[in-house]
Amino acid sequence: MDEETTSVSKGVFIFNNNTIKRSSHGKKRKKQTTETTKDDNGIFASNLWYQQYANLKTILEENITELNDNMFSSVLSQLVEFVGNCHNTTVEEIPTAALLTGINMPDHGAQFSSLINQIKQTETPHVVCLQSQDCTHIKNMMENMISKFINYDSPLEDEDEDDHRNIKKNQLNLPVLQCWYNNLYVEKSSSSPIKQQTKNSQKVLVVIIPDFESFSTIVLQKFILIISSYIEVLPFVFIFGVATSLNTLHTSLSYQIMSKINIRVFKSQPSIVYLDKVLENAFFDTNFPFHLGGKVFNLFVDLFLFYDLSVNNFITNIKYAMAEHFCSGNTMSLCTLSISEAREMIEMFSHNDFENARHLLSFRKLVEDQTYENRIKLLTDDDYLKEVLMQHLKKIQKYLRRFHLFLKLLHVLVNDLPKAPLGKKIRELYAIAVSKDITKSDEYRQCFQLLGFLSKTELLPKISTIINILSPRVKRFENNKIADFLNKLKQDLKDLNDFNMNELQDAVEEIECEELVDETMDSRKQFKEKLLGLTKQKATRQLNKYEQLRKDVLDLLTNAFEEYLVEPKSFYFHEIFFFDDVSIQNNIVGSHRSAIHNALNDPQYYLQCSCCEIYTSSTILRTMPDICVAYKLHLECGKMINLYDWLQAFLSIIDHSDCDDESRRYVKPELQARFTQAVAELEYLGFIKNSKRKADHVARLTWGG
Amino acid sequence: MATDPVVLSLKQSLPCRDSQIDQLYNLLPGKDDISIPSVYICGAASTGKSAVVTSMLHKLEIKHAIVNLVECYTSKILFENILNKFSDHTFDPTNPLPYAKCDNLMDFISHLKGINGLDKSVLVLDKAEELRHMDANLLPAFLRITELTNLNITVILISDIVFEKYYNKSTDVEPLKVYFPQYNKDELLEILTLDFDYVKSEAAIDFDVDFYKNYLSLFLSVFYRACRDLCELRYMSRVNFTKYLQPVVQKQCSVSDSMVLWRNIAPVLKNSLEVLYLRVDVTSDQMNNAAHSLELPYYAKYLLVAAYLASYNSTKDDKKIFVRNTGKKSKSVREIKAKSKVSEQLNTQLGPKPFTFDRLLAIFYAILEEKVGFNNNLLVQVSSLVELRLLVLSTVGDGTSLDGQKYKCNVSFDFIHSTAKTIGFNIKKYLSDFRHL
Known part of the structure; x- marks a missing residue:
C-alpha cells in the first residue's frame, strides 16, 4: 500500500474495496477477513482476558444474527412469498411491496441483506438493490440497475463473466435488458422445451429500494413510468423500504404513477420490540456471563429511547462496554459461567494477575471482613487467594443463573399490574434489580x-x-x-x-x-x-x-x-461479572464542541506535556501551540475582533523580548505568518469568519466555552 | 366510406371509439395515395389512444415503430430505439450493440435513409409531451420527417395535452389532430362489462352478465362523479366486486337479492371513494394516523416540534412566546378580537418559513424542560430528520457555508399536533396563531 501512495504531490488515493463486487469475490473476501482477524489477535492474543473477550463476543454476535433471522422471518417469508406469487397471474401494474421499516436505516441493512439472500435462494437470482447515492439521475439509475442485473453471475456461466463486463455503461438500456432476459429464459426454453421448461420458468426481476425517502421523487416517478411500459415483457417486482409512513408514498408519487404500481404493505416490528427481543434472547441469556450494571444499562437504554432508537448502536455500545470491561486485566478472564473453565483459567494466572484481582474494589471489603491472619494470607498468598476466588466465583455463578430465572418469574407476576410499578418490560426489572435490592x-x-x-x-x-x-x-x-x-x-x-x-x-x-x-x-x-x-x-x-x-x-x-434477587454488589468479586463504570459515557456520547474547546483551551489535556500545565483556565502560556494562544485570546473579545489588536496580543505572549512601543511597529514576518496560520485554522474550525462590515475585522461565531 | 373488415373487427374489440377509428383509418397510409406527414392524437389518460393506434397498425400490417418517449431519457436512446425497430435489429446477447450508434439528429436522418423499405411506414411517439423537455430540434424534425428523409413516413404523436402547449418559435408545421374524448357513463359501463370474463374467473360463485352489469351501474353511480379514468375505475370495481359478492358467498342471500346486496355495498363503496387513486386497502388502519405509526426518538420528536414552531412562528414573536414572563397579563375580549385573523392570514395556513439551525436549537432548548447535553447524537437527529424528509433544506447552497444552512419543517399541523401529544406537549400554546385564544 505504501508504494502505491508515494507521490510527489499531496493527493487523495482511492483504494477499491471489494464491496461492489461482493457476489463475485465472496470466496476471496472470506479468506481475507479470516486473515485479518488473525492479525488482530496478534496484539492481545497472549492475554487471557482477550481470549475470553473474543470468545464472548463471538457468542454474542452469533446469538444476535440468529435472532435477527428469526425476528424478520415472518415478514421475510411473507415478502418472499409475495415476490414469488405476484407474477403468477397477468399483471397490468407493477407489483410493489412497501415495507414499513421504521426510521433507522443502518439497522435495516441486515434485514435487507437477509431478504436479498432469501429471495435469491428460493425465488429468483435476479435481485438488485439500488442505493440512493447511485441514483441521482434517471440515467444513472437505469444503467445501474441494468448493469447489476446483467452482470449478475449466475452459477452456470461463471466463465462468461468477463464478456458481460465488457458492455459499456452507456450502452445499457431496457431493450438490452429485454434481450438479455429473453436470451436467458424465453429462447432457451423454446430451443429445448422438454428439458428446461420446468426449471427455467420465467423468474421475476426484483428491484429493492431500501431507502425510499432519500430518492429524488422526480427520478423515482420517471423510473416507475419507464418500468411500467415494460411490465408486459419483463416481470418486475419492486420492494420499497419506507422509513416513515405510507403517506410518504402518496405525497411523493403523483396519481399517474400510483396507478402504475400495485402496492401491498408489509410492516416490520417497531425497534423497541426489537431491542427487547435482543436483550431477552441474547443478553439476559443465562449462558451469557457478562452483565451491565444498573447505571450503564440505564445509560444505554436512555440513549436508545431518547436519541436514536437504533438497536445496532445499542449492541455496539454493549460491545464497547465489554471491551472496556475485559481490558482492565486478566482477572476478567474469569468472567465465565462454567466452573471448570474458570478453574482452567485461574491455573494459568501469574502473580501479576492475582495482584490485578487484589485491586478490585470488592476485594478490599472482603479483606476487611476477615480475621487478621486471613487478611495477611489474602494479601500475600496467591494460592490461598486462588481458592477464595474460586469459592466466590462459584457463588456468583450460581447466583447469576438463578437471578435471571427469578427475574423472569417476577416479570410474569408484575408485568400487567395496574400502572406497573416495577415496569412492564423485563429490561426495566433488570435495571432495578442490578442497581439495588x-x-x-x-x-x-x-x-x-x-x-x-x-x-x-x-x-x-x-x-x-x-x-x-x-x-x-x-x-x-x-x-x-x-x-x-x-x-x-x-x-x-x-x-x-x-x-x-x-x-x-x-x-x-x-x-x-x-x-x-x-x-x-x-x-x-x-x-x-x-x-x-x-x-x-x-x-x-x-x-x-x-x-x-x-x-x-x-x-x-x-x-x-x-x-x-439480591443486589449483585453484595457479592465479593462481583466486578468480574458486572460492568458499571459510567465514565464510558464520554466515550460513547460524543460531544465535539466541548472536546474542541478542551483541546484549545487546555492543550495539556490531550498533549500530556509538562510545558503547558495551567492552573486556571484563563492562563495563556507561550509554550502552547499557536492556535491555542489565538483561540484563548479570541475568547476575550467581543463580536467583532480587530485583527491588528489580536496580532499585538498574540505577539505579546509569543515574543516577550521587546515590549516597547517602538519595536511593535515592526512585526517579524515569521511571527506574522504563525499568527496568520492560527487565524486561518480558527476560521477553518468555524470559530470566526471574515466580515464585510468592518475592515480588518473578523466576526466571532461562537459564544461561551 | 370503405368498410374494411379490419375496421369492423377493430370497432368490435375497441368499443365506443368508432369515429376515431374511422378518422385514423383514413389518415394512415393507404395502398396508393401519398401519406400524411404527421398526426397528433390527444385525449385524457386511458381513453384508448395507444390501444387504437397499435392494434390498427398491427391489423393493417403497416411497417411501424412504436417508441415510448418516457424511457428515452436521452435523445440517443430515442434515435437508436427507432432505428432498431425500423430495421428489425436483434441484439446479440453477449454483446448487445444497437443497429447503429447515433448521437444526433443528423446521424439519425442519414441512418434512417439507409434502411430499406421504409416507404409508407409509421413512426409512433407515445407520451409525446416529453418532447418538450428534450432537445428543441426534435419536435420540428419529427413533424417534417418526410421532407428531411425523402421517405413516406407518417409520424403519429400521442399525448395527453393539446398541441398548443408545444408552440414555440420554431413550430411552424401543424400536424393533423385527432381528439379522443373521455368516455361517458354508458360507454364506461359498456367497456367495464368487458371485464366480465376476468371477474368471473376470479369469483367463487356463478353469476351472469346482467348481475355484473347491475353491480357496475351501482358502482358507477357512486364513482362516476369522482373519476372518469378507466384504469382506476376498473381497479376499483374489481376490488369492490369481491366485497359485493361476499354475502352471496357466505350464503347470507341469493344472487337475485339486489336490495340486500346494495345495502351491504353502499358503505363500502363510500369508504373506497375516499381512497380513490391511493391504491391502498381500505381495511388497513395505518392510513388514519401517520404520526402514530411513525416512531421517533424522544428528542427527535422535540426537535421536530421545535422545527415546526420555528417554521410557523415569525422571528419577532419568539421572545414573546419562549421567554417565560413573570406577570400574567389578562386578555381582554378586544385584544383577542384584534389578534384573531382570517384563516388565510394564519401562519399555519401560509406554509413553512425557513429558519436557521441556531434558531431551531434555541427553541428546542426553550421548550425542553430538562437539561440535556449538546452532543453529537442530538445533532445527528437533525440530519436524520432531513433524511426522512420531515425537515427539508430550504437553501440549496453550494455547501461551502456550514452555518448558513436553512431548514423548513415539512409536516402538517395534524401530524405535529398528534406528535406533540405523544410527548405531552401542548403545541397550540406556543403557536402565535392560536396563543391568544
Missing part, C-alpha cells in the same frame, strides 16, 4: 400489595406460567431448593384449582347481610360509622380460605425472590 424497594412492596388483591382467575394463569418456566430448569439441577420450591408451587396451584369460589362468596354475603340488616339505623352518620367499623373488622378478621391460599402462594414467591 429489588425486594426492598417501594415499588416491589406496591406490587405485592396489588398482587394480594388478585382474583383467582387472574392469579392462576400467572402461577401456571411460572411453573412452566421453572419445570424445564429443574431437571438440570435436581434435588435442591428450587425443586422444592417448584413442588410447593405445584401443590398450591392444585389447591387453588380445586377450590370452589362460589361456596366462599355465598358464605361471605350471608354474614354481611345479616350484620347490616340486623341493626336499626338512626341516622346516616351512624350508618357510616357502622360501615367503617365493618371494613376495619374485615381487615382484622380471619382470612377466608381463598385469601389464605393466595397469601401462602405469594409468601412462598416473595421468600424465593428475597433469597435470589
